[in-house]
Amino acid sequence: MKAIDKGSLAGAATIALAAMVAAPAPAQAQAGQAALPEQRDDTTVGTEIIVTAQKREERLQDVPLSVSVVGGSLVEQQGGINLENAQYLVPTLNFRKSGTSINQSLFLRGVGTSTFSIAGEPSVSTVVDGVVFSRAGEAFSDLVDIERIEVLRGPQGTLFGKNASAGVISIVSRRPGDTLGGYVDAGYFFGEGNEYRVRAALDLPLGAGAGLRLTGFVSDYDGNLFNEAPGVSRRVNGYDRWGVRGLAVIEPTPDLSITVIADYRRAKDDCCAEAIGTVPANLAAQVLPAPQGDATRRVRQNLVTATNEESYGASVQIDATLGTNTVTSITSWRRYDNEEIRDGDWLPRPFANAGLNELHDVGPQTGKTFTQELRLTSPQGGLLEYVGGLFYSWADTERTFTRDVVLCTPAQPVLTACDAPGIVVTRPSGTATFGSTFKNLAAFARVTLNITDQFRLLGGLRFTHDQLDVFHIRRTALAGPGIQPNFDQGVFDRYQQLVAAGVAPNIAQGQAVAASNGVPFTAKTTNDNWSGMAGAQFDLTPDNVLYATWTRGYKGPAFNIFFNLASTGTNVIEPETVDSYEAGIKNSFLDGRLVLNLSGYYARYDNFQANNPDVVAGVVVTRFTNAGRISTRGAELDLIFAPTRDLSLSGGIAYTDARVDQFRQPAGNVTGVIPPGTRLAYAPEWKASLAGDWRLRTGGAVDFGVNAIASWQSEQISQFDANPAVRAATTIDGYALVDLSLAVIDARDRFRLAFQVRNLFDQSFAAAITSGGPGGSYRYIIPREADRYFGVTGRVSF
Structure with a gap:
């Protein structure tokens, strides 16, 4: 593993902080910045930020929970593609990158769910324009033309449901404008692969009280690794994507608003190849590129690992005034298809040597989701404020997974290709078809009792009924490595x-x-749950607010349904519950130009649902289990400083201590017990970000802008494993990233031309390190952000 010079990291961060005039920050949503017409940030009034973290519009400073807000303009200037990039802007958000998008996951405060099971749900819920996405993979679509991202830290089950036991990522799209207009944005990025990107939006007024916003995008990226295998010989880890979205708002009367959203997206990603970063303890070392730890940028794999996706859907939101209350209905339907193609041997060809068989996986998956939410919201300012309602969700997923193996015998003492004389070739193959259907029905209520103008009592309750049905059948013509x-x-x-x-x-x-x-084998489980929250909020002054809360979170039951399922793994994975305690103070100074928010928390999870390494049919897999009890505690500080409309600075720092309290060893598990006190995966102890933006107004035809973002995190474990040697070998070293952008801006905001450099100091790091490579080697996933690259973007507004 490549050792990163910690001194150079500190120096890089120091230089960046000293030089930067800061960027629109994670919690700022472009507060105080003059935005382009098409980059309206309606989340702010002066330096105030408006969020919907409690399913009603409120000032961020009035919300009694920890929330980070990332403005859509910041995402665009940062060059971000999806939520993977947002982890560099929010200190408590982490991302587990995997070979294909369907197996990736988000973590908040050190807690998340990593599973290959088709019958498990994430711990961090993703909500887009009020619609809950039921599958983790679908949440990682492109972030285009968004108004803001709200990151709600800690359990949010009272209002957002069962798969929010660690938090919620809420994404809000930009709304139509009142006049005809829009923008076209084009970019070219180079260095470690070329990328072309075009994005556009158009506002179309449809008459009094009606408007339509159309958005489209297309992007093509070569990739950051080079595959040297014969017949491949090209860059991989890139993508080819395009999509469109329409958002219409119709307000026939002042008391009625209808929002209709429809979208379609296609993606062909040849990502992500796993590079062998350590020397294999067998003959594979002779046919693989020289391993360089997290500096490895070459692979030799005769099957290009890839993901093909198609997703589309529609939602209708109706908001109607009923007396002094607001009735809201959100109806949605979505389709998400994902095809996983994976090289599971990481070799250029099969050999007649122990452990050098060929193993290729192909797994197309289809998914359909229907949701319906109905809620009643009171006006603000009375003795009793409330939000209550009903929620129903149906999510059906089916997958057909095929594993093909090339097995060559007899085993040879020296490296021998399978086409050598005397070698017998057999081709074991297995196909499994399996699926899951989640049904969820819930009733919820959230209340605020305003005892005085300064003191409020908080409460909430949710009843949830879950039903999960699964099936599985595997037909195997011939047994072989990795096939049961x-x-x-x-x-x-x-x-x-x-x-x-x-x-x-x-x-x-x-x-x-x-x-x-x-x-087909079938199984079913149901569960009822009561969860909720209680707390208090006190205004020391109108600009300094204290709060303290207790929250009970919940995630429903699951099954470990995957290709190599055996009878021993058919048990129900019990629901996960959490008790979370949080206290914080939200402070505004200098007439709101300076915001300092501080929070501390402790959360204990019982029946924690986790993926643990295991060996099935001679292949390292992960077993989805109830891992036992874990806890996380920490503190978070958010900063916003906007001294003028053209200068803004913001950032955050988080301390996270997420550990095992008591590990439960599943029956038949071969990996042993993870000892108490072991840190959780993807839970760095320290993480910080600092960002800012400065616009220099010249008084002439053009202005100049400087935008900078710096992020740093300490080391983190990648593989949650009982073996301390494996945990040490899969630990990702701490690293710092600095991004800079210089822009020429039309004084009337009609165009903007920006020159960008990402990862200014060229700090190399891995997004994931996993055991199970050839000969006991380790596999590295290297993200694009691990190399310095450059870009030029231009935007024309009309």
Whole structure:
């Protein structure tokens, strides 16, 4: 593993902070900055920030919970593509990058869910324009023409539902303008692969009280790694994406508003190849590129790991005034199709040597989701303020996964290709079809009792009913490495009979396979849950607010449904619950130009749902289990400073201590018990960001702008493993990133031309390190941000 010079990191950060005139910050949403016409940030009034963290519009400083806000203009200037980039702007947000997008996940305050199971849900919920996305992979679509991202830290189950036990990412799109207009934005990025990007938006007034905003984008990126395998010989880890969205707002009367949103997106990503970053302890070292830890940029894989996605959907939101209350209905339907293509041997070809078989996976998946929310919201300012309602969700997913193996015998003492004389080639193959259906029905209420003008009591309650149905069937023509025998209802029933008879069945040796009946295995579980919150809020002054809350969070039951499912893994994964305690103070000074928000928290999770490494049929996989009890505690500081309309500075720092309290070893697990006190994966102890923006007004035809963003984090574990040597080998070193942008801006905001450099000091790092490579080596996923690259972007407004 490449060692990063910590001194150079500190020096880079110091230089950046000294030189920067700061960027529109994570919690600022472009406060105080004169934005381009098409970059309206209606979240701010002066330096005030308006959010909907409690499903009503409120000042950020009045919301009794920790919230970070990232303005859409900052995302665009930062060059961000999706939520992966947002982790560099929000100190408590972390991202687990995986071989394909469907297996990626978000973490808040050190807590998240990493699972390959089709019947598990994330701990961090993603909500787009009021619609909950049920699958983690769908949340990582392109961020184009958004108004803001709200990051709600800590359990948010009372208002947002069961898959928000660690927090919520709420994305809000820009609304139509009142006049005909829009923008076209084009960019070219180079260095470690070329990228072309075009984005555009158009506002179309449709008459009195009606407007439509159309958005489109297209992007093409070569990738940051080079695949040297014969027949490939090109860059990989890139993408080819395009999409469109329409957002219409119709207000026929002052008491009625209808918002209709429809979108469509296609993506072909050849990402993400896993580079072998350490020397294999077998003959694979002779056929792989020289490993360089997190500096490895070359692979030799005869199958290009890729993800093909198609997603589309529509939603209708109706807001109507009923007396003094507002009734809101949000109806949505979405389709999300994902095809995973994965090289699972990381070699250029199969060989007749131990551990050098070929293993290729292809797994197309389809998913459909329907949601309906109905809620009633009171006006603000009375004795009792409330938000209450009903929520229903139906999410159906099905996957067909095929694993193809090339096995060459007899094993040879020297490196031998499979086409050598005397080598016998067999091609084991297995296909499994499996699926899940989540049904969720909930009733919720959130109340604020205004005892006095300064003191408020807070409360909330949610009842949730969950039903989860799953099925699985695997038909295997020939057993081989990474492929288990048949699995279906007959196999499972026979396994149960043997267990009841006191016999320990060894399914890998076929004891239960003879009972295969070709009927899919099915299972079902239901669960009812009461969760909620309580707290108090006190205004020391109108600009200094104290709050303290207790929150009970919840995530529903799950199953570990994946390709290599066996009878021993068919148990229900029990619901995850959390008790979270938070206290904070929100401060505004200098007539709101300076904001300092501080919060501290402690949360304990029981029946924590986690992915732990395991070995199935000789292949390292991950087992989704109830890992036991974990806890996280820490403190967070958010800063906003906007001394003038043309200069803004903001940032944040977070201390996170997320650890195992008591680990529960699943039956048959081969990896052992993770000891108490072990840090959780993707939970760096320290993380900070600082950003700013300065516009120099010349009084002439053009102005100049300087934008800078710096982020830093301490080391973090990548693989949650019982083996301390594996945890050490998969620890990602701390690193710092600095991005700079210089812009020429039309004084009337009709155009903007910016020159950018990302990762100014060229700090190399890995996004993920995983065991299980050839010969006991380690696999590295290298993100684009791990190399310095440059860009030129131009925007024309009309």
